[in-house]
Each structure stands twice: as C-alpha cells, then as structure tokens.
Amino acid sequence: MIFSNIIYALILIFLSHVAFAIDTPLKTLSNQDKIIRLATTTSTENSGLLSYLLPIFEGESGYKVHVIAVGTGKALRMGEDGDVDVLLVHALQAEQTFVENGYGLKRYPVMHNDFVVIGDTTDPATIKNSTSIAMAFKKIQSSQSLFISRGDDSGTHKKEIKIWQSSQIEPQGKWYREIGQGMGKVIQMADELGAYTLTDRGTWLSYQDKVNLQILYQGDVSLFNPYGIIAVNPERYTDINVVGANALIRWLRSKQAQQLIVQFKKHGQTLFVPVEASSTTQ
Template sequence: MVKHLFTLLLMTLLIPLNAANADTNKIIRLATTTSTDNSGLLKELLPEFQADTGYNVHVIAVGTGKALRMGRDGDVDVILVHARSAEDEFVTQGHGEKRYGVMYNDFVIVGPQSDPAGLSKSKDATTALQLIAEHQATFVSRGDDSGTHKKELGLWKKAAVDPHGRWYREAGQGMGKVLQIAAEMDAYTLTDRGTWLAYEKKSPLKIGFEGDPLLFNPYGIIAVNPQRYPDTNHFGAQALIQWLISPEGQERINNFRIGSNRLFTPSADAGEFAAAEH
C-alpha cells in the first residue's frame, strides 16, 4: 500500500516536471527544402526569430520528400516544404497537425544562353518541356523526390513526355548543386525562382521560360503531431510557426531581396495567425 502511494506521488510530481521541461526545450529541429536554405532566406530570418524567442533552430536542408519522411518518423519537430498534395496527405494521415501557408514564388526553366531547344517559342510550360525532349537537349533533373522534382515530374506528365535517354540526367542533388551541374553541362533545368535569383549572377545560364500559372510554388509549414510523437518539441514548433505567419515574420519575408528582386511573396492568412496565437 505504501509502495503504491509512493508511485502515485512520484507520477504526480513528474507530470508538471515533464511539461516544464518541454516548455524550456530551446532546440527546434526544422526539416526544410533546400531552396529556403540555398536562397539565403533562413539565414535572414532565423537570427531574428532566435533573438525574439530564445529558441535555437537546427536546420536540416533536404528535399521535400525526405523532409516529409523525417516528419513521419518523428525525427524533427516541424517541416517547411513545397509540395502541396504531399503536405495535405501528411496532415490527413495524422503525421502533422495543420498546414499553414507561409509564402510562395514560382518555378522557372533555365538553360543555355543559346537556347538550343528554342524555349522562347513556348506558349506554356508543357510546350517548353516538349521542345526540350524533341531536341534531346540536355536536361538536369533534381532526381531526389524534392518539391521541385515532384513538380518537374508532374509537368512532364502533363506534357505527355516520358523523360529518359542520354539527354535526361538525374543528379540526386539539391537545387544549388543542380544549377552548378546544369551550367557545367550547358543544360536546362527547373528551379524555384528564389534559388535562381541567389545564383543568377554567378551562372552562365539564363531563364528560358517563365510565367505559366502551372509553375506556381507555394510553401507550407507543419508541426509534427505531438500525439503521435510525444518527444517532439511542440512548443518550439508552434513558436516558429506563429513567428513566420505573424505580421513581423511576413514583413521580413517580404523584405528579403536580392537587389530589387523579391525572392518570396508572403502568403499567411491573418485568420490563421489569430487562431495560432490561441
């Protein structure tokens, strides 16, 4: 009886202690797409977030597919990615709590200055890819299950092209590295505009095609579900989400520029911010 009472007392004491420990865990593990890192955006935002909140963010920059897998395995606290259907599935399956829109940009197809496939004649993104395939102009794919790779595969499908052969190369690398490889090979590739603007001045490539609504590229942030993964830092994940979708966070995203070019357009919903605060 005495032993039973002691156990109950110990459990009573541990519950608030564990909650307090969770609240004082100042490390946030963020899995995010390489574009937010390669573009320089996180280097701009995170020091301000850390100064405001006291949290330290450990960034794991990988393709969106890998970031989602890390979230599904409970290896990170929060994910910031850009593959909307995969994000919705992540939440529907119970791995994440809720998706919050943060920002958007778009994809562009870049390639050699000489434009051997004649993309300047394209009326839309699918025509541009068809021309690349018809001319068997070298195309470098991310090939890494990233958000950009998912978008690229979807575009080939819409273009009714099965990309294969010597002209189609899969790199299995992040966006910055793929842009370097494409430049070395005098090849085309699909890139998000943010990373392109960060690399444009040091690249011999140029934009071959842009402007199709199909190339829209939204980014969302999702806290890993603490009910499924109780060891995650849910307090920290929510703090990062609230900061990024707050007026201050959105203004900082809006003001992040390279020259006069804005790399990302803020897109958080004011109603979602109000809900996230409570």
C-alpha cells in the same frame, strides 16, 4: 541562541541542496525544450532566407532552430519518423497527405514564389517563345537537349515530374540526367554542361551571378510554388517539441515576419511572396 543559529544554518543548507536538486533538471529540460528541429527544403536554405529570418526569431524567442535542409520528400519522411518537430516544405499535395495520414497537425501557408526553366543563353531547344510549360518541355525532349533533373523527390522534382506527365512525355535517354542533388548543385551542373533545368525563382536569384545561364521560360500558372509549414503530430512521438514548433509557426505567419520576407531581396527582386501579400489560395 547558539542552538537557534545552528538550526537556522542547517535549514539554509538543506534548502540550498533542495533548490539545486530541483533547479538543475528544470534548466536541462528548459534547454531541451528550446531546441526546435526544422526540416525544410534546400530552396529556403540556398536562397539565404533562413539565415536571414531565424536569427531574429531566435533572438526574440529564446529558441534555437536546428535546420535540416533536404528535399521535400525526405523532409516529410523525417516528419513521419518523428525525427523533426516542424516542416517548412513546398509540395502541396504531399503536405495535405501528410496531415490527412495523421503525421502533421495542420498545414499553414507561409509564402510562395514560382518555378522557372533556366538554360544556356543559346537556347538550343528554342523554348524561349513557348506558349506553355508543356510546349517548352516537349521542345527539350524533341530536340534531345540536355536536361538536369534533381531526381531527389523534392518539391521541385515532384513539380518537374508533373510537367512531364502533363506533356505526355516519359523522360528517358542520354539527354535526361537525374543526379539526386539539391538545387544549388543542379544549377552548377547545368551551367557546366549547358543544360536546361527547372528551379525555384528564389534559388535562381541567389545563383544567377555565379553561372552563365538565364531564365528561358517563366510565367505559366502551373509553375506556382506555395510553401507550407506543419507541426509534427506529438501524439505519434512523445519527444516532439510541439510548443516550440507552434511558436515558430506563429512567428513566421506574423506581420513582422511576413514583412521581413517582403524585404528579403536579391538584385532588387523579392524572392518569396508572403501569404499576407497574396490573394491566391494556397
């Protein structure tokens, strides 16, 4: 009987050591798998949208999202280098190229807003009554009115460059300043200098109470601003958390998250329109 008890005790000790040896690395791996590295635009960060949405996703899923807010161009390069798991960005053509080149699995539309031109209330270039965004930009250039460009290869910067090109203008000279900063800092500088700039509506609504600027041009169909989400291709990099990336993609496109996006407002205005509420192809 005593011998049997000793054997039983030794078996329990052995099993406990085996369980500890197995359980510890599994827990470590589980914790690693629960981290999702998200590269996104400064507009989703500056607007407050991510700090509104992500705690809900994290609480429900158990994942932890590490946000890197940069310009879309840099976010895409981080995806190409395998430094992140998933991208939430807003430069449709560049996103499609990213997927076509095998860096991303598939682009999914999530939401959209639009771009607007803001500036000093005196409107020195008189763009307020322009009939197109091209006319507004031509007036800024012809009057040599100060324009602040992000100059950072972001989605907003890419859109701005397209507008100059469609207006057949090469922006250069003292009136045109590229500062290589995010949208928030660009708005602040435009305010300090009484300059014009192009911004997404979401960031503008988050900053409008902090500056003495106003929207001076809006509504051109070319100012449509779609946001897409893309999981980085795990076949290129073995450490991509594609399971976590896909979990975030599914959640952001779910009815719950899309409704939360509708409810996210500043000054009574919706900052982003979810894809469910849009009939526009993105």
